[in-house]
Amino acid sequence: MPTVVIETVASHTANFRPRRFLINGHLQTIAGNYFSRVNNLPPPEDQLVEVSPATANQIASQVLCHCHWHPGEVRAARPTAIIVHGLEGSSDSQYVVGNANKLWRAGCNVVRMNMRNCGGTEALSPTLYHSGLSNDVLAVMNFFVERDGLQSISLIGYSMGGNLVLKLAGELGTAAPAVLRSVIGVSPAVDLQPSADALHLPQNRLYEMKFLHNLLRRFRRKAMLFPRAYDRNRATGIRSLREFDDRITALYSGFTSADDYYERAAAARVLDHIAAPSLVLHALDDPFVRLSAETRGKIVANPNITLLESKNGGHCAFLAQPDGATGYDGYWAEHTLLRFLLDHA
Numbered sequence: 033m034p035t036v037v038i039e040t041v042a043s044h045t046a047n048f049r050p051r052r053f054l055i056n057g058h059l060q061t062i063a064g065n066y067f068s069r070v071n072n073l074p075p076p077e078d079q080l081v082e083v084s085p086a087t088a089n090q091i092a093s094q095v096l097c098h099c100h101w102h103p104g105e106v107r108a109a110r111p112t113a114i115i116v117h118g119l120e121g122s123s124d125s126q127y128v129v130g131n132a133n134k135l136w137r138a139g140c141n142v143v144r145m146n147m148r149n150c151g152g153t154e155a156l157s158p159t160l161y162h163s164g165l166s167n168d169v170l171a172v173m174n175f176f177v178e179r180d181g182l183q184s185i186s187l188i189g190y191s192m193g194g195n196l197v198l199k200l201a202g203e204l205g206t207a208a209p210a211v212l213r214s215v216i217g218v219s220p221a222v223d224l225q226p227s228a229d230a231l232h233l234p235q236n237r238l239y240e241m242k243f244l245h246n247l248l249r250r251f252r253r254k255a256m257l258f259p260r261a262y263d264r265n266r267a268t269g270i271r272s273l274r275e276f277d278d279r280i281t282a283l284y285s286g287f288t289s290a291d292d293y294y295e296r297a298a299a300a301r302v303l304d305h306i307a308a309p310s311l312v313l314h315a316l317d318d319p320f321v322r323l324s325a326e327t328r329g330k331i332v333a334n335p336n337i338t339l340l341e342s343k344n345g346g347h348c349a350f351l352a353q354p355d356g357a358t359g360y361d362g363y364w365a366e367h368t369l370l371r372f373l374l375d376h377a
Contacts, residue, residue, distance in 0.1 A: 048315075048342040048364050051351040057317030060346025061239075067351070069130035069363075073100055076144070080156065081175045083148070083168040093157035095168060098123045098144040100136055101180075108181040111213070111377035112141040114172060118191030118348065119221075120246040122151035127190050127218070127348055131366050138370060140377075141182070145172055147193075154253050158261060162285050163192050163224055164297030166200035177211055186214040186373045190348050191321065194220025194312075195299045201310055202302025214376040215310040216369045219321050219348045222303065225294035226322040232272050236320050240273055247276055303330040303337070310337045311372045313365050315345030340368065 054060050076098035084093035102110050113135045117125045123144035132142045146153055148161040148168065173185055189197035194217030201208065201215040221227045231240040248267050255264035262284065270276050278290035287293040295301070312331060314323060323331075331339050342350070345365075354362035 048340075048345055048350055048368075049352055050344040051353050051362055054349075054351050055344065057315065057319045057344070057346040058235075060315070060317070060344065060349035060351055061319055062346075064346060064349025064351055065126070067126065069126050069133065070361075071129050071133060073129075073132055073136055073142075076100055081172050083165075083171040084157075084159070090158045093148055093159055094153075095148055095172065096123070096146045096151055096153045096156065097172060098146075099176075100132065100142040100144075102139070102141055107141060108183055110139055110141050111184045111186060111373060112143065112176065112182050113186045113188055113373060114143045114145055114169065114176075116145050116169060116187070116189040116193030116196055117147065117150065118189075118193050120150075120243055120250075121190070121193075122146055124151065125190075127366070130363055131188060131369070134366050134370050135373070138374060140373070143172065143176060145169070147196075149250060149254065154250065155257055158258055160251070160254065160281065160284050162281050162293070162297060163195050163221065164199070164285070164293070166196050166203060169196050169200050170204075173212070177209075183211060184213045184377045185211050186216065186377070187212070188216045188218070188369060188373075189220060190218045191221050194218055195222050195224070195297075198222055198306065198310065198312070199297070199299035199302060201308050202299060202305045204308075205302075205305040206307045208308045212308050214373055215306070215308050216313075216372060217299075217311070218313045218350075218365050218369065219315065219318055219345075220299065220312060221321050222299040223322050223324050223327050224298045224300075225291065226324060227320055228273050228277065228290075228294065230320040230322050232274065233320075239320060244270065244273060244276060247273075251280055300324070300327040300330070303327065304334055306334055306336050308336065309372075309376045311369060312337060312339045313345075313350065313368065314339070314341045315347070315350065316341060316343050317345065318347045321347055338372070 255262040350365035
């Protein structure tokens with residue numbers, strides 16, 4: 033592994049200090065969403081993974097993974113990171129690309145996973161995607177472990193993806209395979225109900241409307257592809273994420289209501305069962321992801337979870353001051369999680 037990468041990581045992961053002029057959660061969140069990353073990844077191997085088998089009434093569900101592998105003779109022994117994006121993101125989200133480049137330079141194999149329907153894959157699954165599909169991540173992990181004999185796996189999730197990987201770790205508990213070396217959630221939406229409600233606050237309506245616009249557009253595409261399964265008229269008049277989850281997510285994904293969905297799909301329920309080394313990065317000024325006192329208590333009480341909670345950082349941003357002298361690009365979360373992954377690989 034390149035020594036220069038390790039040294040850069042070690043010198044910048046102790047404490048988070050926000051980048052000059054980006055001193056509140058909204059500025060961090062917006063800048064983090066739009067700042068582009070340098071991408072020097074080799075061309076990926078595209079791999080479809082079946083995450084739900086076909087039934088008498090439905091085709092199988094598949095997800096698309098963009099994979100970057102080191103040569104076959106060293107592949108199995110190298111750490112492998114599976115990166116899961118957030119709500120309405122994809123394998124091309126900036127934070128996915130940023131992490132993938134750092135991981136690759138550090139000698140890791142990288143799997144950029146698209147959730148069902150994301151990354152232009154609506155036709156590959158008859159179902160919607162939602163925050164409870166942790167078994168999809170398990171299916172992807174098992175597929176590559178079995179195919180390539182991988183010996184060290186780390187799961188990295190941002191926001192909704194953070195909920196998925198932490199939920200999976202909690203569900204596996206002490207039965208987690210030895211190959212699962214670490215689990216990392218950045219701004220993880222582990223408390224779904226308060227986070228969804230926070231999106232509806234006046235100061236966060238811009239974020240909510242962006243999410244909602246994309247979700248409704250995706251739902252209408254699904255209705256065109258699978259007209260027997262979905263009634264596109266159910267999207268009419270929806271004005272909040274909670275409404276979307278109540279009228280669409282819950283109905284088509286086996287939940288009785290938005291509240292039932294938020295309760296059953298939240299990683300918060302199982303955080304105390306996590307047995308794999310895990311890292312949670314959370315900013316107190318995150319505009320809409322909330323950690324309840326009960327959830328924070330579960331995290332702190334579990335010796336297998338490291339919680340790094342900073343005053344600033346926004347949502348999935350954590351933009352620190354770059355340092356040209358050392359080549360540090362200022363993406364604090366990416367460097368911090370890389371150090372954690374390498375320490376547990």
